[in-house]
Amino acid sequence: MIEGVIRTRVGYAGGRQDNPDYGHIGDHTETVQVDYDPQRISYDGLLDIFWRSHKPTGRAWSRQYMNAIFYHDDRQRTLATVSRSAVEKKLGRQVKTEVAPLRTFTLAEDYHQKYILKQHDNLRAEMSRIYPVHRDLIDSTAAARLNGYAAGHGSRDQLAREIDRLGLTEAGRKAVVAMTDRQWNYDRQ
Incomplete structure (x- = not known):
C-alpha cells in the first residue's frame, strides 16, 4: 500500500453530464479519487506510482474506460504533463x-x-460490523x-506492521492475510 494515501473512492469524472451513474455515464470516465497527505507522499510520487500501474500506450476502447489523470489546478496539470512527456521519452x-x-467527481454506486473487500464473505461481514453506515466504509482510510x-498491493511487511491497527477480528485478519497471499502468489506467476 502507498504510505500517505488517506483514502480512495471510485466514481465518475471528466465529463459534463449531471449526475452520472453506471447505467448513464455519459461523457464521464470511471476513475479512482485519491486523497493523500502531501507531508508523506508528493504529487510527483503519486504520478510515479500511476505510471507504473497501467499501460500508458494502449488506447481505451471507450471514454468510460480511458486512462487519464484528472488535475485540480495548474500546478497538477504541469506536473502531470511533464511526467507524461518523461514516460513517452523513456x-x-x-x-x-x-x-x-x-471538473466534477461523482461517487459511484455503493x-x-x-x-x-466485499467479494470475501468474512471481510464483507467485518466491514459491515465496523462500518454499519456504508458512507463510513467509503470514506475510511x-x-x-x-x-x-486484498488486491495485492503493498508488501507482506507493510501488512504485518499495520494489520493490528485496522480494526479486524482475528478471523478478519486471517482472511486478509489469506486473500493477499493468494493475490501476491498469482501476481508472481
Missing part, C-alpha cells in the same frame, strides 16, 4: 493517457466501493488500505 512511444481537468492489500 518508452519511445506515444502515451495515450490523457491529462484533463477534473456496490462499486471497496469492491474487492483503513478500508482503503485493506482493499488495496
Whole structure:
C-alpha cells in the first residue's frame, strides 16, 4: 500500500453530464479519487506510482474506460504533463493517457466501493460490523488500505506492521492475510 494515501473512492469524472451513474455515464470516465497527505507522499510520487500501474500506450476502447489523470489546478496539470512527456521519452512511444481537468467527481454506486473487500464473505461481514453506515466504509482510510492489500498491493511487511491497527477480528485478519497471499502468489506467476 502507498504510505500517505488517506483514502480512495471510485466514481465518475471528466465529463459534463449531471449526475452520472453506471447505467448513464455519459461523457464521464470511471476513475479512482485519491486523497493523500502531501507531508508523506508528493504529487510527483503519486504520478510515479500511476505510471507504473497501467499501460500508458494502449488506447481505451471507450471514454468510460480511458486512462487519464484528472488535475485540480495548474500546478497538477504541469506536473502531470511533464511526467507524461518523461514516460513517452523513456518508452519511445506515444502515451495515450490523457491529462484533463477534473471538473466534477461523482461517487459511484455503493456496490462499486471497496469492491474487492466485499467479494470475501468474512471481510464483507467485518466491514459491515465496523462500518454499519456504508458512507463510513467509503470514506475510511483503513478500508482503503485493506482493499488495496486484498488486491495485492503493498508488501507482506507493510501488512504485518499495520494489520493490528485496522480494526479486524482475528478471523478478519486471517482472511486478509489469506486473500493477499493468494493475490501476491498469482501476481508472481
